[in-house]
Amino acid sequence: MWDPRDPNITQCLPKVHFYKVGLRLGLQQIEVKKAPHNAALEKTYSVSKKWKLDRVRGLAKQLDVSAEEVESWLKLRSAQDRPSVLTKFCESFWRCCYYTLACTAEVLILWNKPWFWDLDQCWTNFRDQTIARDVWWHIMISMSFYLSELMGLYFDVKRKDFWPMFTHHVISILLLFFAWKCNFNRITMAGIFLLDCNDILLELSKIMTYLGYNRMSFMTFFTFLFVWIVSRLGYLPFWIVKSYVKDAPRISPFLRDYSIYYIIMTLIFILLILNCIWTVFILKNARDILFTDKPYRDSRSDSDDNL
Structure with a gap:
């Protein structure tokens, strides 16, 4: 997903201008809260972005955390990938x-x-x-x-x-x-x-x-x-x-x-x-x-x- 704040933005110069037009027309780049880094969850997320309840419980047991915490992490991580x-x-x-x-x-x-x-x-x-x-x-x-x-x-x-x-x-x-x-x-x-x-x-x-x-x-x-x-x-x-x-x-x-x-x-x-x-x-x-x-x-x- 293209991010206008990406340091490699020079590779997408035309989109920089579109980004500026969007800002002038009243659109905003909303900051999305990032999920805390977790190597085990990231590895699982890279394989599949949709987790069933059994997988959530298994990960929670593996990491010694609650299933609600795993689900909260998944929601935050999914939100990061959605384009604004x-x-x-x-x-x-x-x-x-x-x-x-x-x-x-x-x-x-x-x-x-x-x-x-x-x-x-x-x-x-x-x-x-x-x-x-x-x-x-x-x-x-x-x-x-x-x-x-x-x-x-x-x-x-x-x-x-x-x-x-x-x-x-x-x-x-x-x-x-x-x-x-x-x-x-x-x-x-x-x-x-x-x-x-x-x-x-x-x-x-x-x-x-x-x-x-x-x-x-x-x-x-x-x-x-x-x-x-x-x-x-x-x-x-x-x-x-x-x-x-x-x-x-x-x-x-x-x-x-x-x-x-x-x-x-x-x-x-x-x-x-x-x-x-x-x-x-x-x-x-x-x-x-x-x-x-x-x-x-x-x-x-x-x-x-x-x-």
Whole structure:
């Protein structure tokens, strides 16, 4: 978990600025009481962060303390790992900035590309197509972003959707790599745009929640929900995936002879399944907002301690 007071903060200079913005907007870095150091408890905690009553009693007997003291230590230790509102604000602010810049670049790149409006052109003599410099750079930047997000998963608090998110990042990196090697760059670029456009609204809704602007969060979240359904459950499967599965073999029949074509197809369908899983999480949030008067809360990102 990133800590703005970390002495190695120079390694995260962009987040320093986000931290300062959060402070100016009224957020505070709340001091968390640290659990007293205990080597035996720390060793057990490193193995499993959720202890059953039997384990608590066993540790209490081993250390000659009461079970209540062990439980109190566990609560304090778990609280240390939970990111503060300011920390989560910085993370969302960073992602919102990235997705905004990325989506703006994608619009500028794709707007005057005829193959974006007619995906059949993505498959016409695609092996001889020359990749445009702006498309190449954007695919490389997107791949680098997912690599950084993948590495960041191991330094952050483990979330409810750790494994779906891990799988998503790995599949995204593999898809970008295979698509680049196979010269599927045009269809890849169109797909990246559909994936990035709704993430801006997701991160913006989180930011509004962290700042206490519940009305703005409500409006942003349901706008995000609409865009998510249209882009990830509509255009992505019935425009991008349809083009790859149905139109590509029709225009370039030799694709059916290559195993890599089916490997990429498998990765795409796994990504679609993950989108459906996340849609369930999002709809649960929408239900809570509409029927319990709760502000937007990203249930995907809760730590495992809250399960």
